[in-house]
Amino acid sequence: MVNVVNSNNLLQDLQQLRETVIREGEAIYQPWRSLITRETFHHSAQNLAHYLALRKQDLRQIQLALMPWGLSSLGKIESRVIPNLDAVTCTLAEICQQPNPLKSRPSLTDFFAGDQLLHKNTIEVFGNSSQARQVRIMVTLPREAADNYELVKELLIRGTDCLRINCAHDRPEEWQKMIEHINKAKLQTRRNCRLLMDLAGPKIRLEEVLSPNGEKRIHPDEIILLSKDKPSQPHPDYWQVSCSVPEILPKLKIGTRIWIDDGHLGAIIESIDSQGIWLRVTHTRPKGEKLKADKGINFPETIINLNPLTAKDLADLDFVANHADLIGYSFVQTARDIQLLQTELEKRLGAQWRNKAIIAKIETQEAINNLPELIVQAAGKQPFGVMIARGDLAVEIGYQRLAEMQEEILWLCQAAHVPVIWATQVLETLVKTGIPSRAEITDAAMGERAECVMLNKGSFIIEAVSILDDVLTRMEAHQSKKGSQLRALHSWDN
Incomplete structure (x- = not known):
């Protein structure tokens, strides 16, 4: 355990940590x-x-030990690992006399270089913001x-930065x-707005469904035969x-487990034979599910x-490559997947492909596992x-792991100075019904730690943009990534 009181021991611990991070970080970086x-x-x-090397360590005790000395800034180290460690080390050395x-304390330029790179990369991907807020x-x-x-024009007027x-x-x-x-709306409103076009990617879906005895809903413990051929009779x-x-x-x-219909129906593979895959249903809602x-x-x-590139994607890419500012890439799992799209872009755009931004959609555990390599393959060559x-x-x-993993993705991307889009079901109830749930307002506020927050289409999308604009603008005054801005509070003024 780190000595919380003895600053000299803590200084040694910090020096050892720095040496480890530099050594192991260099080994990661070289390939x-x-x-x-x-x-x-x-x-x-x-x-x-360096961040990957740092986060192999459990830093909780060092954080605790730094707190009494007013030096607990390792919790916001993502964009500047070595400058942050150096600044803390230098200050602690002065305290210890x-x-x-x-050799020297990092300069202000070096200390904030990572933040500047993230800001620059965000502009490169999303363009300059036309709004008072920075989160798009x-x-x-x-x-x-x-x-x-008029719908498109109104979306821009209300605060949309990217369509x-x-x-x-x-x-x-x-x-x-x-x-x-x-x-036309960009010209008329004089607002910047980038265009993202999402390639569909492979759609793994149920193709044909036959129920026993004309049943409408399926329940736990019922059996499903999943086969490569379409069933001919019930x-x-x-x-x-x-x-x-x-x-x-x-x-x-x-x-192994299988989930159907966005996780509403769960099943486990019980056996496999010449007919196909035999599944036993393990999870549905109380009334069952419509399969x-x-x-x-x-x-x-x-x-x-x-x-990840289907025949349809390749055909669509002929249009997308020449019209989109950003290309959304579905079902990305490996650096090779990124390379595939880069090759196809080069075929269509020549040397200009390096100016086209790619947005990798992180949708699987495999993509999370390979995220550092995905980032290097993409951001090492083009806006990403x-x-x-x-x-x-x-x-x-x-x-139950989603909240934890979305945080880790945010941290890793900040360390790579890569902008992040916070997506899926943001203000969904508001967009569909005109009235938000309490929880989704909080979720939207949490999205301020990303560089962009995405809303899906719905009947009340105009109202949702206005509310999201207000929420993000307010939160930006309080929070920047993980750090509190400590804006003056007025809720308890007399």
Whole structure:
């Protein structure tokens, strides 16, 4: 245990920690060097490597020991690992009246260089903010935006900084009309607004569903046969379903879990034979679930390794590469997945592909595990951001781990000076019904620690943008990433 009282011992502990972080961080960074072609990212990659080395340590006792000396700033170290350690070490040496173990204290420029890089990278991805706040608001456009210019214009007036087109829906003809409306609204409102176009990626869904005896709902302990072929006729004893991506089935193993319909239906693989995969339902709501075609399937305990670029994505990319400012990349899991998209962009854009921003949607445990390498492969070559896709991610890693993992993703991206989009179900009740729940207002406020917060489409999206703008503006005065701004409070003024 770290000595909380003895400052000399604490100074030695800090020096040892610094040496360990530099040594292990350098070992992490060296294999990345050859992958980086953007010179400005070398500093970020080194800081990311140092952060990974630092967070291998349990720092709770050092944090506690620093507190009585007024030096507990390691909790906000993400963007500046070595400068922060150096500043604390130098100050503690002065307190101990010991010779400074370092040559000098880091300059203000060096200390805040990481924050400046994150700010610069955020502008590179999202453009300059037209608002008083720095956190951007992104909105998914509905089909209506192709025909309703006033909707697009009003979204910009209310505070939208980035508009999103989901390429899983509509066609290039509708996308073109939406883009024309965006460009017109930008000119008329004199507001900046970037365009994100999301490639759909592989959709793992139920393709065909046959119920036993015409049943409408499925309940726990019922049996499902998941097969590669579409079922032809009902069976009286079990449900039959087929999968839109049958090449997944050979990778499944007995005892692993499957979730269907955004986690509403859970099942476990009990056996595998020539007919297919036999599942026993383990989880539904009390009244059961409606098992229908086109419902999504998640395999959280199976490494799938699908090509994230489908034939549709490649066709859509011909349009997207020439119209989008940011390209959303679904189902990214490895650095090789990033490389695939970069190769396709180069085919379409030549050397200009390096100016196109990629947004990697983090949706699986595998993507989390490989996040440092994903960041280096992407941000080492072009503008890059990360979207925390909390819908699929919650199903994949478990709802109880979502809060923890979204924090870790935020920290890691801050260490790499990479902007983050806080996404999925933000103010969803408000967007759909016009009245927010209490919890989702708090969730939206927490989104202030990202660089962008995304709203999905709905009947009350205009009102939702206004409320989110207000919430983020207020929170920005109180909070910056993990750090409290300590703005004067007036709630208890006499």
